[in-house]
Amino acid sequence: MTTRLMKKAILEEAIRIGDELLAKAESDEHGISWSTLSIDPDHNITWQESEDIYSGASGIVIFLLELSKKTNNIRYLDAAVEGMRWVEHYCQTNPTDNFTFFTGRTGVCYSLIKMFEATAQRKYLDEALAIASPCIAYLHSPPAGNDLLTGTAGTLLGLLHLHAATGEQWILEAINTSIGHLVDEAQCGRKGLYWDRSPFRIRGLCGFSHGAAGIGFAFLEAGYHLQNDALYWLAEQAFLYESQYYDQSIMNWPDFRVQLSDPTECQDYEREYLAGNFDLFTNGRDLNAWCHGAVGIGLSRLRFLQLMNQPSCHNEVEAAIAKTLNAQDDVSSPGSNFTLCHGHGGHADLFLEYYRLFKDRRYLSFAETIASAALDSKAKEKLYLPGIPVAGLPEDTSLFGGIAGIGYFYLRVLNPLRTPSILLPGLKRMVGRNTRSSPRRQRIISFDQIRRSIINKVFRRALFVAEEFFPEEIAKYLSANNTYSQTDEKEAFKELLGRLISSLPPGKRRCLTDIFSLELQRARIDESNASHFLLHIEEVIQTKEAQRLAGSEDELFLNQELSLNPRVEFKATEWNWSVADQTLWKDNIHLPPDTYNILLIPAAEAVVEESISSFSFMVLEAFRNAARVTAVMNEITRSFGHVGPEHKATIRHKIVEQIRTALVARILVSADGPGSHAGKFAPGLEFSRSF
Numbered sequence: 001m002t003t004r005l006m007k008k009a010i011l012e013e014a015i016r017i018g019d020e021l022l023a024k025a026e027s028d029e030h031g032i033s034w035s036t037l038s039i040d041p042d043h044n045i046t047w048q049e050s051e052d053i054y055s056g057a058s059g060i061v062i063f064l065l066e067l068s069k070k071t072n073n074i075r076y077l078d079a080a081v082e083g084m085r086w087v088e089h090y091c092q093t094n095p096t097d098n099f100t101f102f103t104g105r106t107g108v109c110y111s112l113i114k115m116f117e118a119t120a121q122r123k124y125l126d127e128a129l130a131i132a133s134p135c136i137a138y139l140h141s142p143p144a145g146n147d148l149l150t151g152t153a154g155t156l157l158g159l160l161h162l163h164a165a166t167g168e169q170w171i172l173e174a175i176n177t178s179i180g181h182l183v184d185e186a187q188c189g190r191k192g193l194y195w196d197r198s199p200f201r202i203r204g205l206c207g208f209s210h211g212a213a214g215i216g217f218a219f220l221e222a223g224y225h226l227q228n229d230a231l232y233w234l235a236e237q238a239f240l241y242e243s244q245y246y247d248q249s250i251m252n253w254p255d256f257r258v259q260l261s262d263p264t265e266c267q268d269y270e271r272e273y274l275a276g277n278f279d280l281f282t283n284g285r286d287l288n289a290w291c292h293g294a295v296g297i298g299l300s301r302l303r304f305l306q307l308m309n310q311p312s313c314h315n316e317v318e319a320a321i322a323k324t325l326n327a328q329d330d331v332s333s334p335g336s337n338f339t340l341c342h343g344h345g346g347h348a349d350l351f352l353e354y355y356r357l358f359k360d361r362r363y364l365s366f367a368e369t370i371a372s373a374a375l376d377s378k379a380k381e382k383l384y385l386p387g388i389p390v391a392g393l394p395e396d397t398s399l400f401g402g403i404a405g406i407g408y409f410y411l412r413v414l415n416p417l418r419t420p421s422i423l424l425p426g427l428k429r430m431v432g433r434n435t436r437s438s439p440r441r442q443r444i445i446s447f448d449q450i451r452r453s454i455i456n457k458v459f460r461r462a463l464f465v466a467e468e469f470f471p472e473e474i475a476k477y478l479s480a481n482n483t484y485s486q487t488d489e490k491e492a493f494k495e496l497l498g499r500l501i502s503s504l505p506p507g508k509r510r511c512l513t514d515i516f517s518l519e520l521q522r523a524r525i526d527e528s529n530a531s532h533f534l535l536h537i538e539e540v541i542q543t544k545e546a547q548r549l550a551g552s553e554d555e556l557f558l559n560q561e562l563s564l565n566p567r568v569e570f571k572a573t574e575w576n577w578s579v580a581d582q583t584l585w586k587d588n589i590h591l592p593p594d595t596y597n598i599l600l601i602p603a604a605e606a607v608v609e610e611s612i613s614s615f616s617f618m619v620l621e622a623f624r625n626a627a628r629v630t631a632v633m634n635e636i637t638r639s640f641g642h643v644g645p646e647h648k649a650t651i652r653h654k655i656v657e658q659i660r661t662a663l664v665a666r667i668l669v670s671a672d673g674p675g676s677h678a679g680k681f682a683p684g685l686e687f688s689r690s691f
Helices: 002-026 057-071 075-094 106-120 121-132 135-139 153-167 169-185 212-226 231-243 265-274 294-308 311-330 344-358 361-381 403-414 447-468 471-479 489-502 505-527 532-550 556-559 581-588 614-621 629-639 645-664
Strands: 026-028 031-033 036-039 043-046 559-564 569-573 596-602 605-614 667-671
Touching: 002 057, 002 403, 002 645, 031 075, 057 075, 057 106, 057 403, 075 121, 106 121, 106 153, 106 596, 121 153, 135 153, 153 169, 153 212, 169 212, 169 231, 169 447, 212 231, 212 294, 231 294, 231 447, 265 489, 265 532, 294 311, 294 344, 311 344, 311 361, 311 447, 344 361, 344 403, 361 403, 403 605, 447 471, 447 489, 447 505, 471 489, 489 505, 505 569, 505 581, 505 596, 505 605, 532 629, 532 645, 532 667, 556 629, 556 645, 569 614, 596 614, 605 614, 605 629, 614 629, 629 645, 645 667
Parallel strands: none
Antiparallel strands: 026 031, 036 043, 559 667, 569 596, 596 605
């Protein structure tokens, strides 16, 4: 088929899809809507009406607007108008606290902006502002998620588009709140930043929909729109986190989610842990789509390349393209999926964006090949497979999992330079262009604020003391523009503090070194963990065993052989650096040294820091090598010398009480029970790098 004939066939199919959507539209006095496929947590498949871009009417409206633009056919514009009218009524009658972009109300605002661009009717912008206005209250108590698809990063992206279109000052304030929340929620990885740490994930996610790539993309757009380098730096830190996990053996960034749809499945994982199958807990899956894997990560890096022109991300773009090209070997196979979220239609977007930036026609031809395969698949299979991977389902109508998205993909292939990517919805304007915002409010967050927040996550107390000793040097460091450095913030601060400590007089050096070494040890323990989910399963197993042992009769308990949990570490400091009492930190500078014992206990959520008494330390230290409870009890009791029977009984009771408490807290574990597995395998993962 010649290129001209193929383009004709692609356009005809996009039109056919548009006509099918019009035929399937459900009409009432409020406009038109569409039922789309949905799957609930119990895996029940239903057809539902909704307002969002991902699976609702707003997404279908976006396709119809582009189809109207391409064909000059007023029918599709009229349908978009009626679809948006239904969406507006739905939003008015169905309040929500979901203001994210792809699956919530700021995405509806984006569709209304598209309606304004198509019709020049100001009412659509007014409606977008009305729909977004409750977002202010939502941002003061946002949900736990921070990702682009369903969390605060998506809210930020939608607000940026709304501010670019309207220039309303209150939106700028909401943007600032969103950014502040994301900075507060950031987690420091071995390198860079990640979000949404969970016991039910191997580690912080890579990827566009739920991982660091999508949140980094939101920061890129914020940096561009607000002309703020500090936000670009946050994007770099998110991408730096992902870069370390590129796995050359699979040519991809692993998907670190855990396949756990039912809580009872934890029992299966417990059995795998006890059998020593630790790879199950540490190795991510090899998926490649817009939502997870190389396609979405590659799109984020293309935007990074476009806005910041950083050569360092060229290699990652090339790696993403290489992986995605490999996936095209099965594009013509029966059962191929061409949806946007996790099908070949989404794959094509990476090639189309590369073509749009570099005008290399090879990449346009890659997308055209996918379009041709999609046409052939439809002719043979008589349907487009939906995004929900359940056999026997009919076609879906939605944008991200159905035919509206496939139609949009066809329009992108026909005109990639003028048909914007809905998978990478970047902004067109910077603040100050056609907006009413005050230029004084443009730089709404600074390097000082961001870097201080990030450092405080790991070295809060060391930073406090360092500022007491070196206020000017620390202020200069915090406010420095480190964009383009590609340096991990923890490493940069460690290097700075190392230099500063060496210049201190002995007394001050001893004090700052004391807290710095504690926080370094805590960070090292956290970074060495191979998997948050593995720690969670380990905690579950150890807790069950501890409860069984701690509840046993005294005689049986005294004969138990216990040992210190191999993951637990001791730390002795010379000053009291209690996390809960900041007033102590400044006092320590002027106090003489003493001895304070601390336990550092790794957990799925974080490393727990516990101060312990000298007596507790003595009891726990006795189990550094496996020992029976009765032997430890007798040994410690003897260390108190000659005491009367009553005092001896009290001491023995206190020792056993300490041991039971430590057992329940997982500080002690059964020497030959399931808890003894901890630490018997490599604590960290090493990924091969090709960059």
